[in-house]
Amino acid sequence: MDKLKLIIKREFLAKVKNKSFIILTVLSPLLMVGLFSLIIFLNQKNSEEIRKVAFVDESEQLSMVFEDTKGIKYVNLTELGLDEAKNKTREFYYGLIYIPKNDSLKDLSKGIQFYSEDAPSLSLLSEIENKLEKKIRNLKIEKLQVDVQKIKEAETDVDILTENFSGEKSSKIGSILRMAAGGGFGYLIFMFIIIYGTSVMRSVIEEKTSRIIEVIISSVKPFQLMLGKIVGNALAGILQFIIWMISAGFLLFVITSIFGIEAASSSSSIGQMNPEAVQQ
Structure with a gap:
């Protein structure tokens, strides 16, 4: 020993x-x-920075979704056309959203592009995609002559509460922390x-x-x-x-x-x- x-x-x-x-x-x-x-x-720097994003909506159906948020300010450059809007975006704006002209709602989501000097953040793209997806979905529902508001009211979020047999409530965060710790x-x-x-x-x-x-x-x-x-x-x-x-x-x-x-x-x-x- x-x-x-x-x-x-x-x-x-x-x-x-x-x-x-x-x-x-x-x-x-x-x-x-x-x-x-x-x-x-x-x-913190990204969250505090206000990005100016221009858009060109040739479809004339999606412009209303681009409302300013806490971190993004939208600028409508549809009247300038795509080429001139690109040139202006290079000098003054973070990026440019281009929505091509399309008469069919089925193909409205196709061909949408985002132009920028650097690769855009995933959170920004995700936010823009969510805006457009919801608007296009609502347009399709309206075309079917269904009340969009009633569909929104029918949507339900389910939040299951957890509790053990002795009556003590447990948190979902605890399960996540245990999984992360493991x-x-x-x-x-x-x-x-x-x-x-x-x-x-x-x-x-x-x-x-x-x-x-x-x-x-x-x-x-x-x-x-x-x-x-x-x-x-x-x-x-x-x-x-x-x-x-x-x-x-x-x-x-x-x-x-x-x-x-x-x-x-x-x-x-x-x-x-x-x-x-x-x-x-």
């Missing part, structure tokens, strides 16, 4: 004193927090096996090439040697993960305190759409 402890101690100290271990332990929390802060910053811990275990399994293999190869293994095997059993290496590297890995969690938590607390970043509200707003975007 004393020999096993010595092997574990040797492997642990050899791992934690390694320069790559120290550098990775220090830099990883900084990189994680920096990436998280960058995502929050970019999301996936997160599974990922950590996977990374742990890959990183530190390779570390054990390198340790064995180094000793074999330096012929230290011949001296060690003469005094300890191979099982004790391998067990000591695995436990020593595992303890070093656990120490590294603990340092990562504490450092990342502390850095996040400092950043949110200094810059006043509300991480929860910022992250929940990712992909969030304005309710006015779908009430057309």
Whole structure:
């Protein structure tokens, strides 16, 4: 048992004193927090920015859906035509929505294009698509001489409440958090096996090439040697993960305190759409 402890101690100290271990332990929390802060910053910048989007509606049936929202202001350039509208959009606007002329409601959704210098955000495209889909659907319903308002009134949202047999109410968020925690811990275990399994293999190869293994095997059993290496590297890995969690938590607390970043509200707003975007 004393020999096993010595092997574990040797492997642990050899791992934690390694320069790559120290550098990775220090830099990883900084990189994680920096990436998280960058995502929050970019999301806040995008949410605060008001984009001006022009549109050309040659069908003359969908212009009314383009009402200004909190983050998007629409400009009607239908009278200018597509080519001139493109030129003006390059200079003054974020992008241009082009709806070609189409007499058939069936084909009205075909050929709609969005022109911009850079790739537009997915949330912006999703909001525009939802506006157009709802309007085209309503036009088709009206053509069938069906009251659109009655159909809207018939739509129902079902929200099932969860409760255990003892009468305590549970939250759906709890199930989501448990699922996320399970996936997160599974990922950590996977990374742990890959990183530190390779570390054990390198340790064995180094000793074999330096012929230290011949001296060690003469005094300890191979099982004790391998067990000591695995436990020593595992303890070093656990120490590294603990340092990562504490450092990342502390850095996040400092950043949110200094810059006043509300991480929860910022992250929940990712992909969030304005309710006015779908009430057309």
